[in-house]
Amino acid sequence: MKQIALLGATGSIGIQTLEVLRLHKEEFSLYAMAFGKNIGKALPLIKEFQPSLVVVQDEGTKLELEKQWQGCPVLFGNDGLVEASVADAVDVVVNAVMGSIGLQATLQAIEARKTIAIANKETLVTAGHLVMEAARKNNVALLPVDSEHSAIYQSLNGEQQRDIHKLIITASGGSFRDKKREELVGVTVEDALNHPNWSMGAKITIDSASMMNKGLEVIEAHWLFDVPYEQIHVILHRESVIHSMVEYVDRSVMAQLGTPDMKVPIQYALTYPQRYPLEHTKQLNLEEIATLHFEKMDMERFPCLKMAFEAGREGGSMTTVLNAANEEAVQLFLEGRISFLDIEQLIQQQLTQHETIHKPDLSTILSIDEETRKRVRLQLK
Numbered sequence: 001m002k003q004i005a006l007l008g009a010t011g012s013i014g015i016q017t018l019e020v021l022r023l024h025k026e027e028f029s030l031y032a033m034a035f036g037k038n039i040g041k042a043l044p045l046i047k048e049f050q051p052s053l054v055v056v057q058d059e060g061t062k063l064e065l066e067k068q069w070q071g072c073p074v075l076f077g078n079d080g081l082v083e084a085s086v087a088d089a090v091d092v093v094v095n096a097v098m099g100s101i102g103l104q105a106t107l108q109a110i111e112a113r114k115t116i117a118i119a120n121k122e123t124l125v126t127a128g129h130l131v132m133e134a135a136r137k138n139n140v141a142l143l144p145v146d147s148e149h150s151a152i153y154q155s156l157n158g159e160q161q162r163d164i165h166k167l168i169i170t171a172s173g174g175s176f177r178d179k180k181r182e183e184l185v186g187v188t189v190e191d192a193l194n195h196p197n198w199s200m201g202a203k204i205t206i207d208s209a210s211m212m213n214k215g216l217e218v219i220e221a222h223w224l225f226d227v228p229y230e231q232i233h234v235i236l237h238r239e240s241v242i243h244s245m246v247e248y249v250d251r252s253v254m255a256q257l258g259t260p261d262m263k264v265p266i267q268y269a270l271t272y273p274q275r276y277p278l279e280h281t282k283q284l285n286l287e288e289i290a291t292l293h294f295e296k297m298d299m300e301r302f303p304c305l306k307m308a309f310e311a312g313r314e315g316g317s318m319t320t321v322l323n324a325a326n327e328e329a330v331q332l333f334l335e336g337r338i339s340f341l342d343i344e345q346l347i348q349q350q351l352t353q354h355e356t357i358h359k360p361d362l363s364t365i366l367s368i369d370e371e372t373r374k375r376v377r378l379q380l381k
């Protein structure tokens, strides 16, 4: 039986991971679960899955939870996330927290030689070189949960790295794909949260609307598959049926298709290299879909994608700044304090001001992350 540590259990990916665990109770057991502050959502899950360890965001939440649950130890903060990830009993860490707070737990879990199922793309964007270096050194598998990266991983199965010509990442286009740039002035949080194909957490849904999500995924793909940015291509594909593709040197293109359901890549990461049935997921009905569409990405229309490519090519600490500025700007937008178009402005400002540090170590990354967030907030005053 595989023992799982699930970071971000109450989130969109977390809840769907638990659905997969429910389908295969004889194969998986939830050893540890972490969430932020949402006790209301977490408590029924804790009672159902009876983990041996629970981690919450802060001490206040821990004290509150302990009034309602005494079944296992409750830890908090970053140390708690690390402890859950390196516990002896754990085989697989599913990192599904939102944002770069997942970084240290991921690095420590790699050092402890745990298999990592990684949904948390911000970790790879902010410190991809550290994560990949640690994974190589410790011979640890990083199994992608993000649907595009799972599709690439599946399309790469058994192929040689040197035979890859390019990765083709598909983008649904997010909530504003049919709006012109001038129509984005004054769009609301509610408009942005209304994604056409996928139901996800708030931050990633905003990232999809700004196309930053695709930018973060380009950087994520660069690190996961060790492919240079020149060989990563993004294409608009409205139906989200092809989840991504790999073109080989002989012009052959491998793709992975399916209905948009995150349980598929989540389960694949948990059962790899096997496949298990996924009963309630809709089958792909190509006759019903009939037509698939592809369009060239317009980099001027989606400046966040352009910025991500530029930051990725620059490398070093530039992607740490990109990620931190984006996380902070999206939070400000969700709080109703800035407009949608301010998000890209704030990120661009931070990128322009930053002097790249090459191969930053962990403490440099953490301090650049913190500084960038502060500077974004200062712009508002």
Ligand code: NDP
Pocket (backbone or CB within 6 Å): 007, 008, 009, 010, 011, 012, 013, 014, 034, 035, 036, 037, 038, 039, 041, 055, 056, 057, 095, 096, 097, 098, 099, 101, 119, 120, 121, 122, 145, 146, 147, 198, 199, 200, 201, 202, 203, 204, 262
């Ligand atoms: P959500 O916002 O839905 O969930 C985030 C989770 O992280 C919640 O469980 C939240 O707890 C928890 N959390 C937040 N802060 C802390 C903290 N300080 N300590 C411990 N736990 C914390 O996000 P998603 O599930 O949408 O996304 C998670 C990650 O997966 C992101 O990196 C995203 O980019 C990636 N991803 C998501 C996809 C999706 O379909 N949703 C698809 C592909 C990738 P609480 O509920 O208490 O706030």
Ligand code: MG
Pocket (backbone or CB within 6 Å): 146, 147, 148, 217
């Ligand atoms: Mg994705």
